[in-house]
Amino acid sequence: LHAKALQELDDVQDTKRLGEWRVAYLGKKSELTTLSKQMGQLDAQTRPLFGQLLNERRQALEGAFTSKRESIEAAEQNARLAAETIDITLPGRHRDVGAVHPISRVIRDIEDIFLGMGFMIADGPEVETDRYNFEMLNLPKDHPARDMQDTFYITEELLMRTHTSPMQVRTMEQMHPHAPIKVIVPGRVYRRDEDDATHSHAFTQIEGLVVDKGIRMSDLKGVLEAFAKALFGEHQRVRLRPSYFPFTEPSAEVDLVCVHCQGHGCRVCKDTGWIEILGAGMVHPRVLDMAGYDSSIYSGFAFGMGPERIAMLKYGITDIRQLYQNDLRLLRQFAKV
Numbered sequence: 001l002h003a004k005a006l007q008e009l010d011d012v013q014d015t016k017r018l019g020e021w022r023v024a025y026l027g028k029k030s031e032l033t034t035l036s037k038q039m040g041q042l043d044a045q046t047r048p049l050f051g052q053l054l055n056e057r058r059q060a061l062e063g064a065f066t067s068k069r070e071s072i073e074a075a076e077q078n079a080r081l082a083a084e085t086i087d088i089t090l091p092g093r094h095r096d097v098g099a100v101h102p103i104s105r106v107i108r109d110i111e112d113i114f115l116g117m118g119f120m121i122a123d124g125p126e127v128e129t130d131r132y133n134f135e136m137l138n139l140p141k142d143h144p145a146r147d148m149q150d151t152f153y154i155t156e157e158l159l160m161r162t163h164t165s166p167m168q169v170r171t172m173e174q175m176h177p178h179a180p181i182k183v184i185v186p187g188r189v190y191r192r193d194e195d196d197a198t199h200s201h202a203f204t205q206i207e208g209l210v211v212d213k214g215i216r217m218s219d220l221k222g223v224l225e226a227f228a229k230a231l232f233g234e235h236q237r238v239r240l241r242p243s244y245f246p247f248t249e250p251s252a253e254v255d256l257v258c259v260h261c262q263g264h265g266c267r268v269c270k271d272t273g274w275i276e277i278l279g280a281g282m283v284h285p286r287v288l289d290m291a292g293y294d295s296s297i298y299s300g301f302a303f304g305m306g307p308e309r310i311a312m313l314k315y316g317i318t319d320i321r322q323l324y325q326n327d328l329r330l331l332r333q334f335a336k337v
């Protein structure tokens with residue numbers, strides 16, 4: 001029996017079978033225990049000898065059991081450690097790093113420039129009322145100039161704003177009667193324009209507004225010149241061309257020297273050497289008065305520019321739609337800029 005027990009113990013490889021072995025050879029129903037219980041039937045002479053023998057056997061089995069348990073536990077621990085080892089020669093896991101979208105980048109750059117000139121940054125609603133988008137900007141209900149901006153209407157009174165200019169009015173109402181006002185407002189605007197290389201039905205504008213006593217057209221030109229130089233370099237010049245907006249008088253369209261040909265004429269600027277980047281003008285007296293700033297005391301200028309057009313100029317993007325397609329090949333180019 002003893003030899004058989006040791007033989008079987010030799011074959012045991014894991015903790016579970018080791019437990020079973022213990023029950024079979026050392027447990028309450030094991031032969032060894034049964035024999036110990038029957039010792040009472042032996043005569044007084046053989047009993048101590050037999051008892052001693054049984055004890056020796058039990059101790060031997062228990063000793064064998066203990067050393068087997070230790071060796072199994074050590075083996076199992078080794079196996080666990082082996083499974084947990086880190087192979088430091090494996091290549092690292094690749095993590096994609098995003099890039100700031102060119103439109104966001106241009107907006108940030110422009111915000112920085114105007115913050116440096118003491119402007120605040122404000123934010124306004126994309127769903128606007130007809131009143132703020134048009135009427136308070138000197139565009140009453142049947143004004144023909146409403147056709148300049150084809151509008152997505154939600155109801156008769158609610159619409160998707162067609163420009164950021166309603167924020168001129170909201171800002172003046174909010175700031176009243178404080179002066180000066182110096183604010184820029186970046187945001188999304190919407191128009192029923194056909195999408196093409198330079199037009200999108202949803203695009204971004206940055207509105208600018210300055211209101212104070214004694215603001216003149218030369219202040220507008222000075223601010224825009226400082227802005228253009230900060231954005232494109234000291235050599236940059238701006239050109240104001242007469243234009244028309246119902247909410248400014250006089251009004252101007254503002255061009256920059258074409259950054260691709262430096263004014264010599266190329267495909268991008270249609271050989272004119274200049275590229276239009278914004279509309280601007282002196283805030284119409286009626287707009288000032290409606291918003292609570294007495295036009296006999298205050299004057300101001302405003303402008304509205306398209307960051308998409310500026311991003312295209314700055315980064316040589318030839319089709320505005322590329323800015324909205326989320327093509328990673330385009331976006332990745334801005335990861336390290």
Ligand code: FA5
Nearest residue numbers: 163165193199200203277278279280302303304306309
């Ligand atoms: C306006 O929206 C006026 N609110 C600008 C303004 C503000 C004038 C304050 C006077 C005072 P305009 O429709 O020209 O004007 O748009 C201004 C700029 O937005 C354009 O110069 C152009 O850069 C950009 N833009 C206009 N339409 C689109 C379009 N469909 N897709 C992309 N950019 C556009």
